[in-house]
Amino acid sequence: MSILPTSPTSSASETALALYDCAIIGGGVAGLTLALQLAQAGRTVVLFEKETYPFHRVCGEYISMENYDFLCRLGVPLAEMNLPKMTRFTVSSPTGEALHHPLDIGGLGITRYVLDQLLARLAAQHGATIREGTKVTDVVFADEQFALTVAGGATYRARTACGAWGKHANLDSKLSRPFLESSRRGRQFVAVKYHLQEANFPQDLVEMHNFRDGYCGLSPVPGGLTNCSYISDVRNLRAHGNSVAEMERQVLMQNPLLRPYLQEAQRAGTPPIVISQITFRERSTVDAHVLMLGDAAGTIAPLAGNGMSMGMNASFLLHGLLMEYLDGRISRAELERQYTHAWRHLLSLRITAGRLIHQFFGRPSLTTLAIRVLQRIPGLTTQVLQLTHGKSY
Ligand SMILES: Cc1cc2nc3c(=O)[nH]c(=O)nc-3n(C[C@H](O)[C@H](O)[C@H](O)COP(=O)(O)OP(=O)(O)OC[C@H]3O[C@@H](n4cnc5c(N)ncnc54)[C@H](O)[C@@H]3O)c2cc1C
Numbered sequence: 096m097s098i099l100p101t102s103p104t105s106s107a108s109e110t111a112l113a114l115y116d117c118a119i120i121g122g123g124v125a126g127l128t129l130a131l132q133l134a135q136a137g138r139t140v141v142l143f144e145k146e147t148y149p150f151h152r153v154c155g156e157y158i159s160m161e162n163y164d165f166l167c168r169l170g171v172p173l174a175e176m177n178l179p180k181m182t183r184f185t186v187s188s189p190t191g192e193a194l195h196h197p198l199d200i201g202g203l204g205i206t207r208y209v210l211d212q213l214l215a216r217l218a219a220q221h222g223a224t225i226r227e228g229t230k231v232t233d234v235v236f237a238d239e240q241f242a243l244t245v246a247g248g249a250t251y252r253a254r255t256a257c258g259a260w261g262k263h264a265n266l267d268s269k270l271s272r273p274f275l276e277s278s279r280r281g282r283q284f285v286a287v288k289y290h291l292q293e294a295n296f297p298q299d300l301v302e303m304h305n306f307r308d309g310y311c312g313l314s315p316v317p318g319g320l321t322n323c324s325y326i327s328d329v330r331n332l333r334a335h336g337n338s339v340a341e342m343e344r345q346v347l348m349q350n351p352l353l354r355p356y357l358q359e360a361q362r363a364g365t366p367p368i369v370i371s372q373i374t375f376r377e378r379s380t381v382d383a384h385v386l387m388l389g390d391a392a393g394t395i396a397p398l399a400g401n402g403m404s405m406g407m408n409a410s411f412l413l414h415g416l417l418m419e420y421l422d423g424r425i426s427r428a429e430l431e432r433q434y435t436h437a438w439r440h441l442l443s444l445r446i447t448a449g450r451l452i453h454q455f456f457g458r459p460s461l462t463t464l465a466i467r468v469l470q471r472i473p474g475l476t477t478q479v480l481q482l483t484h485g486k487s488y
Contacts, residue, residue: 308331
């Protein structure tokens with residue numbers, strides 16, 4: 096059950112009358128932080144989320160410290176939340192060869208169950224209209240405004256529309272997004288997440304264990320729990336009769352450092368969440384005049400550990416440009432051009448670095464080689480980490 100402040104359910108005729116400054120499709124960290132900033136600036140904003148808060152998601156739940164100031168400015172009381180702070184990491188090859196290294200920038204562990212609901216509640220408190228349990232089925236641009244249709248048939252109108260619908264959604268096909276075609280031909284991944292009751296897991300450590308064609312992260316989250324999330328080539332799952340348990344036994348547990356966690360640690364109450372059809376193809380930042388952010392604009396390999404940062408960085412960037420457009424200081428064409436340019440400048444290097452690292456890892460001999468090289472040149476590990484992390488903003 097949602098605990099957001101209740102907003103009245105609009106009738107089709109009511110929703111057709113309002114013209115919002117911005118409509119945001121998707122209520123993950125990217126969409127929610129954008130809604131919150133716009134609402135704090137006094138703009139009318141409506142956000143659609145097909146699920147109902149709070150809910151669990153597949154995510155490692157490690158938030159890089161580069162987002163600390165930004166989240167505090169938005170009103171997230173991070174300092175009072177008693178969150179584990181990670182300052183070191185271990186990465187291992189499928190055979191169990193390990194590299195240990197400090198995490199200079201570091202990060203906090205926070206469940207998406209808590210974070211997303213908190214952001215949604217803050218946005219609603221600042222006046223944003225949050226339509227949870229509401230799936231957008233179409234978005235059309237005509238006469239300088241957007242018409243969004245939601246399941247059930249109601250229509251909402253807005254001056255600008257932002258796509259924050261994550262890695263894969265119905266609207267990608269609806270808008271015939273160009274990345275879809277190449278994705279069908281490329282490698283596909285599945286991802287799984289659950290929480291372990293692993294009381295002895297260090298509160299300052301992130302572990303990343305490789306296995307054939309995939310890798311698994313372990314890191315602390317509040318409540319004495321350890322997040323266990325992994326990504327695997329879909330072929331591993333198919334080869335084991337589409338059984339997650341069998342794939343874990345036959346593939347993941349071949350890594351001797353990962354095996355004890357999967358074999359012995361107790362799982363917390365919530366069932367594992369599995370998502371499929373993950374690809375890392377390049378995407379466009381604007382399609383049919385809809386401005387994309389978060390994973391919808393470009394998915395960074397989870398090994399680089401920073402998808403949430405990328406989504407929040409993009410929302411910060413986009414918020415500034417949307418304000419200029421809504422105030423009449425730049426045209427729509429300028430908004431789209433400047434956003435595309437600024438997004439690429441800020442984030443595309445990180446995506447490319449993540450993609451390269453992702454290619455290396457999960458391949459047994461390459462991973463072992465990479466770990467041996469990194470063991471001998473610690474400065475190189477620091478540089479790789481810096482490539483996938485950004486600065487405070
Ligand atoms: C295994 C794994 C581990 C990861 N670990 C980390 C980590 O430790 N740290 C990190 O920073 N990142 C991590 N990431 C990446 C991170 O989870 C994503 O980058 C981040 O969640 C993207 O946020 P988003 O807001 O773009 O999308 P999402 O969080 O995916 O939110 C999109 C939302 O849109 C909604 N939606 C979709 N279609 C519609 C529609 N038509 N109408 C209404 N709503 C819709 C969905 O329900 C969803 O809630 C990991 C990813 C994976 C796969």
